[in-house]
Amino acid sequence: MNQEGNQVVPIGGAIRTPNEFRHHILSVLVENKTGVLARVAQLFSRRGYNIFSLAVAPTDDERFSRITVVVDVETAPLEQITKQLHKLVNVIKISEIDPDEAVEYELLLATVSADAATRAQVIELVNLFEGRIVDVGLTKLTVMVAASPSQLDDFEALIVEYGLVELQRTGRVALQKLGKPVVKRKQLKGRVS
Amino acid sequence: MKLTGAQALIKSLEMQGVEVVFGLPGGAILPVYDPLLDSSIRHILVRHEQGAGHAAEGYAQATGKPGVAIVTSGPAATNIVTPLADAYMDSIPLVVITGQVATSTIGTDAFQEADTTGITMSITKHNWLITDANDIPRVVREAFHVATTGRPGPVLIDLPKNVSNSTMEWYWPRQVSLPGYKPTTKGHPKMIKEAAKMIASAEKPVFYVGGGVVRAKGAESLRRLVDLTQIPTVTTLMARGVLPDSHPMCLGMPGMHGNYAAVTSMQKADLLIVLGARFDDRVTGKVDAFAPNAKVIHIDIDPAELGKIRHAEVPIVGDVKSVMDDLFAELEPLQGHFRDISPWRKEIKSWQDTYPYSYDRAHEGPPLKPQMVIERIRDLNDEDTIVVSGVGQHQMWASQYWQFEKPNMWINSGGLGTMGFAVPAAIGAKVGRPDRTVWVIDGDGCFQMTAQELVTATTERIPIKVAILNNAYLGMVRQWQEMFYEERYSEVYLSPDLPDYVKWAEAMGCVGIRVVHPSEIDAAIEKANSITDRPVVIDFRTDTQEKVFPMVPAGKSNDEIVLGEDEL
Numbered sequence: 001m002n003q004e005g006n007q008v009v010p011i012g013g014a015i016r017t018p019n020e021f022r023h024h025i026l027s028v029l030v031e032n033k034t035g036v037l038a039r040v041a042q043l044f045s046r047r048g049y050n051i052f053s054l055a056v057a058p059t060d061d062e063r064f065s066r067i068t069v070v071v072d073v074e075t076a077p078l079e080q081i082t083k084q085l086h087k088l089v090n091v092i093k094i095s096e097i098d099p100d101e102a103v104e105y106e107l108l109l110a111t112v113s114a115d116a117a118t119r120a121q122v123i124e125l126v127n128l129f130e131g132r133i134v135d136v137g138l139t140k141l142t143v144m145v146a147a148s149p150s151q152l153d154d155f156e157a158l159i160v161e162y163g164l165v166e167l168q169r170t171g172r173v174a175l176q177k178l179g180k181p182v183v184k185r186k187q188l189k190g191r192v193s
Numbered sequence: 194m195k196l197t198g199a200q201a202l203i204k205s206l207e208m209q210g211v212e213v214v215f216g217l218p219g220g221a222i223l224p225v226y227d228p229l230l231d232s233s234i235r236h237i238l239v240r241h242e243q244g245a246g247h248a249a250e251g252y253a254q255a256t257g258k259p260g261v262a263i264v265t266s267g268p269a270a271t272n273i274v275t276p277l278a279d280a281y282m283d284s285i286p287l288v289v290i291t292g293q294v295a296t297s298t299i300g301t302d303a304f305q306e307a308d309t310t311g312i313t314m315s316i317t318k319h320n321w322l323i324t325d326a327n328d329i330p331r332v333v334r335e336a337f338h339v340a341t342t343g344r345p346g347p348v349l350i351d352l353p354k355n356v357s358n359s360t361m362e363w364y365w366p367r368q369v370s371l372p373g374y375k376p377t378t379k380g381h382p383k384m385i386k387e388a389a390k391m392i393a394s395a396e397k398p399v400f401y402v403g404g405g406v407v408r409a410k411g412a413e414s415l416r417r418l419v420d421l422t423q424i425p426t427v428t429t430l431m432a433r434g435v436l437p438d439s440h441p442m443c444l445g446m447p448g449m450h451g452n453y454a455a456v457t458s459m460q461k462a463d464l465l466i467v468l469g470a471r472f473d474d475r476v477t478g479k480v481d482a483f484a485p486n487a488k489v490i491h492i493d494i495d496p497a498e499l500g501k502i503r504h505a506e507v508p509i510v511g512d513v514k515s516v517m518d519d520l521f522a523e524l525e526p527l528q529g530h531f532r533d534i535s536p537w538r539k540e541i542k543s544w545q546d547t548y549p550y551s552y553d554r555a556h557e558g559p560p561l562k563p564q565m566v567i568e569r570i571r572d573l574n575d576e577d578t579i580v581v582s583g584v585g586q587h588q589m590w591a592s593q594y595w596q597f598e599k600p601n602m603w604i605n606s607g608g609l610g611t612m613g614f615a616v617p618a619a620i621g622a623k624v625g626r627p628d629r630t631v632w633v634i635d636g637d638g639c640f641q642m643t644a645q646e647l648v649t650a651t652t653e654r655i656p657i658k659v660a661i662l663n664n665a666y667l668g669m670v671r672q673w674q675e676m677f678y679e680e681r682y683s684e685v686y687l688s689p690d691l692p693d694y695v696k697w698a699e700a701m702g703c704v705g706i707r708v709v710h711p712s713e714i715d716a717a718i719e720k721a722n723s724i725t726d727r728p729v730v731i732d733f734r735t736d737t738q739e740k741v742f743p744m745v746p747a748g749k750s751n752d753e754i755v756l757g758e759d760e761l
Contacts, residue, residue, distance in 0.1 A: 031373060034322070039314055046315045083497035089319040089339060092373045 053171030113163035198326035205333035219265025221292030246276020251621030267305030282608025287347035343376030380511035389523035404431025405469015411514035434597030453548035482750030583639030613642025651702030698730035
């Protein structure tokens with residue numbers, strides 16, 4: 001299904017999937033003020049820490065924004081990163097989110113080659129990932145998928161086969177999983193025969 | 194009461210108790226300089242904005258109060274970047290106010306526009322760009338709070354011209370509300386208990402005392418702790434004088450040019466009690482080989498310092514003075530049950546006796562031995578003399594050979610190593626402590642970087658005394674080229690006669706003296722001490738060949754300390 005010439009491959013060498021041993025998710029609550037993102041970004045650069053992905057938006061309380069940042073802890077111990085972040089006056093709270101204990105989502109937009117022959121297949125693939133077609137051209141489709149980062153990796157790997165024109169991911173946002181009531185099962189005593 | 198933004202700024206500074214500001218006016222800050230005429234605040238007009246910053250640093254270090262500098266936008270703001278970086282490294286409380294172009298022209302590359310908050314972001318604790326005159330009192334209040342609490346440091350307020358020209362309704366905020374800024378000051382009781390236990394049972398403990406104890410005004414608390422435990426104590430470059438050099442437990446300066454006993458006691462220690470110090474590379478040498486057998490109790494107000502370089506078995510976040518007091522309370526009942534460390538003290542004493550700082554005292558000269566010049570200035574002044582130095586060989590000799598008996602008496606640029614720091618910093622120190630004699634120990638290279646501030650000193654009648662140890666070289670670089678670059682001297686020669694320091698001093702309204710022969714040293718110092726109405730500059734012609742020893746070569750382990758020339 002490879003369409004020579006029209007295909008755009010992801011930038012060589014870029015790491016698509018964070019390695020769980022090297023990457024940690026930090027959820028950083030900051031004051032919603034001018035320049036706060038610059039302060040956070042400059043701190044990472046100044047101290048030589050790597051950002052894998054970054055997502056910023058205001059929270060329900062407009063005084064605060066939440067920065068969800070996936071950091072590469074091979075460049076510095078996570079403890080140093082959070083301590084230095086805490087020194088920023090505009091940083092209110094930092095939570096480290098364990099990927100196993102988090103709800104993670106990410107949005108992907110992709111423009112894909114889809115002529116009459118392949119369009120149906122592309123649409124089917126998008127539907128399988130519960131995505132949507134957000135724009136339609138004569139020979140191309142722009143699709144949107146919101147899913148967990150690893151599902152998006154799968155989607156990306158598959159959609160590339162149809163000829164990718166452009167692709168943009170947002171970087172993940174994450175929140176801690178909620179506590180659940182412990183399921184109580186009746187303990188049957190005695191021998192099981 | 195309606196005020197202009199400029200009036201509100203000056204009034205806010207008055208409310209903060211500011212007595213002196215160092216500065217230089219210009220376009221964007223013009224509105225602020227008008228109400229300054231009617232204020233009780235003394236303004237000292239410097240000749241270069243870098244001088245304003247260093248003077249404010251010197252003022253802060255001598256008084257323990259925050260230093261304040263006011264300069265204009267663009268080049269003035271960039272000129273004060275060096276003092277900001279310097280103050281950030283050495284945790285000096287500084288409030289710098291810069292003018293900025295009008296908010297409508299920000300981002301248009303207007304005349305004298307620079308992205309001041311962007312440029313200074315990583316060298317300030319925090320900075321503010323004010324866009325509404327109503328924010329001025331609140332921001333000033335916040336700025337002083339951030340600069341002086343927690344780990345002290347520099348902050349910057351960027352004030353656009355149209356904001357200082359607009360009007361606001363005056364108010365003074367009753368309290369500071371910074372939800373993201375709450376320094377921990379009280380140490381964790383359980384950790385302190387644990388620390389006390391370790392201290393009482395250690396066989397070879399050492400107090401490793403840094404500048405944090407000076408900033409925390411903790412000299413008394415440290416003294417009590419040392420007297421109680423009788424544990425040998427090293428005072429880093431930033432902490433000289435916080436425990437008197439005459440104290441029997443004081444070992445003096447550790448590190449690259451520290452004395453053998455201070456360096457080696459840390460290397461052989463089984464417990465380092467780190468008080469407001471940060472394992473600077475100039476202290477540790479090669480980190481992997483630093484104090485290999487020591488457990489670490491690390492006390493610092495900045496949580497990020499704990500574990501940054503060296504893992505601490507007992508990390509304690511808190512104000513070092515408060516933690517020392519709590520530690521004292523834990524240790525006092527254990528008195529009499531401490532492990533006997535007299536063999537350890539004896540071992541250290543033998544190092545002190547065998548390897549003191551030394552130079553060729555028998556040398557007749559000329560040229561002068563720089564160490565001798567420092568010793569003579571020391572002996573002809575009392576212990577209340579403030580000593581300010583630049584950066585390089587002269588700085589190390591001053592730290593080694595001066596006898597420091599009190600804190601805040603030794604002012605120098607430690608972390609950033611800013612050449613040219615001394616003259617303006619001394620001006621600030623003398624302004625803050627007019628009752629004290631202020632001596633600058635400077636190098637010829639350093640002096641040439643900021644000497645113009647002596648014009649400020651003469652004009653404002655700030656009678657500092659400057660001893661230039663003139664060896665005609667960028668001495669420390671020369672030393673490294675001699676020792677590590679096979680004596681291939683590259684761009685380090687400065688000439689002893691160009692400039693003519695005596696004439697230069699006189700041109701700036703100072704008294705200039707030249708000392709070539711050792712027999713003239715005392716008379717020159719005494720003459721300088723007797724002059725109290727203007728600055729004095731003494732051009733001491735010192736020995737080019739003289740090097741700073743001991744020395745731990747860069748990147749080497751502290752075990753590889755070189756004691757003198759003959760060991761090379």
